[in-house]
Every structure is written in structure tokens, then in C-alpha cells.
Amino acid sequence: MKKVLSVALAVLMICAISIPAFAVVENSLTDKGANTGDAMVKVDTGTMAGGTFEVRYPAETHISWNTKNTDIQYTSTTHLAAGKQLSVKVTKHKDYEQMKYLDYTLDYTLGGDTDVTVDTVTTTQTNTLNIGITEENWKTAPVAGYEAHLTFTVAVVDA
């Protein structure tokens, strides 16, 4: 208890001796000089220079057997610098041109919003991908848990 109290008091003391900082006064207004003056106000973007964005997509999607079309939604939110847009592309992973289970494969198509551009400032844009598997492909495939990977690639591009 004494140790805790000592540390707390030390922190309070450090806070008390902090010297407040003020901006350098370039123009001063007094009763003996000008009665108007200018002070410039600037927004410093600092580390936010490029803007921010978020693309959110499901980590995993399950497709019921015999389902011909499955939608996958993803959302994009942007707050970019002027003149910039967000490019979002979705492709089949190079190792998953077909869905796989051990040595079995299942053909599928990837369609929908696979190549979109999101405006400079967007609250939430929802896009939809489509996974297509034909009835014939379902019927010729041994029943198993097939898997495929899709790759999302995002880049900030000029508008």
C-alpha cells in the first residue's frame, strides 16, 4: 500500500511540473497597434496522408451440396485523399482453379463483383460475388468437403 501511494504521488508531481506549450506569437494585438491580425490555421494530415480504407469479407463460406449459385458479400469503406479511389479485385487463388478434396476436383465459376472501384469517400459499399456450380458437376462429383480459396487484392489508385 505504501509503495502504491508513493508511485501515485510521484506521477502527480511530474504532471504538476509539466510546462504548458504555446504557439509562437507572430502577431500581437495591443491597444497601441493594429486591431486586426491574421493567424493561419492548417490541417496537418501527418500519417493519414494517404487516407484510410477497410475491405471486409467473410473468412469462410459454406456451400450446401447441390447448390448451383452461392452469393458472397463484401463491404468497402473509404476515406482517401483527393483524386484517389480504391480498387478491389477478387480472383481464384492460383492453386484453386477448381475446388479440391484430396485427388478429387469440382469445377466452379467465380462471377459477380470481382473487379470494382470504390469512390474516394464511401460510407459502406456492398458488393456481391457469385460461386456457380452446375448440376452436372455436382452429380459427377464424389460427395466430400471440397475447398477453394479466393484472393482479394486491394490498391489505392488514381481516380
Added chain:
Amino acid sequence: MMKKTLALVLALVMAFAMMIPAFADLTAPGSGTTIVKTTMTDEHGESAEKFTVSIPADTEITWGAKNTELTYSVESHLGYGKSLQIDVAGDNEMTYQASVSDSFALPYALSGDTAFTSAGPVIYPAADKTISVDITADDWNQAVVGQYEDILTFTVDVLGA
């Protein structure tokens, strides 16, 4: 008490750390991966594994015919490593019940696809298989003319289950 509380909190932290997130986020230029997986049940929750063996209810054999064919069809959608086996058997003699106390026998043999095993889990489209009911001329000549009959039993098994 403090140690038990701390142990519980640490256990909860570890449990949360192992949870798989439902969503993934990209907040910097680059790439990420989403996984797509099939289930082994259909949209109604029923198993995707199915098979159908269609057999004729009745087959008529013309008197004196030495070979009469009957066809059955097979379609299967089974899981990895499985196959379908079908065996067909009868009593090897047909019976004519002439009266309550009088019956006659007519011998026959089965040939063709009486024992079939699929090469893999999937037979699609459906495949036709043929069985022949064989009766010799001698057996026909010795048989009392009448309506003989027998029942063929189809036995289906899923191998590798």
C-alpha cells in the same frame, strides 16, 4: 481467491485468442484470402450421399424361352472411398402351385450382372445392368405346363462406409 480469479481470466483470454474470426479485413494495400467450402448435406440438411437401384417389379418368361433378360439400373452419389455392391439371387427353381397339395418345380439359373461392384463412389448417369434367367430345353420339356414363379432378391451394400 486472487490466484483462482487470475487463472480463470487467463483461461478465458486464451479461449478468445483461439476463436476463428468470422470476417477478415484489409486496411492496407495488398491481398487476403477467403475460403469457400462445400458441405456434405443439401440445403434441406439431408445427406448428399444417395443411391438408386431400379428393378422391374415383374418379368414374364415365355414358355420354352431358354434365356430371358431383365434389366435393372444403378445410380450412385457416394462419398470418397466408397462403392456400391449389388448381389442378385433366387432359389434356382421356379414353383407351380397346382393345388393345395400339388406343386411342381422348374429349374433355372441366373447369369449376367448378378454380382456388381461399382468402380468408384459415383455412377452417373444411371447404368443399366442385365441379368439372364436361363432354362434348358430339357427342363422345359419335362415340366408340367403351368404358371411357375420365383422371387429374385436384390441386395445392395455400400462398401468402404
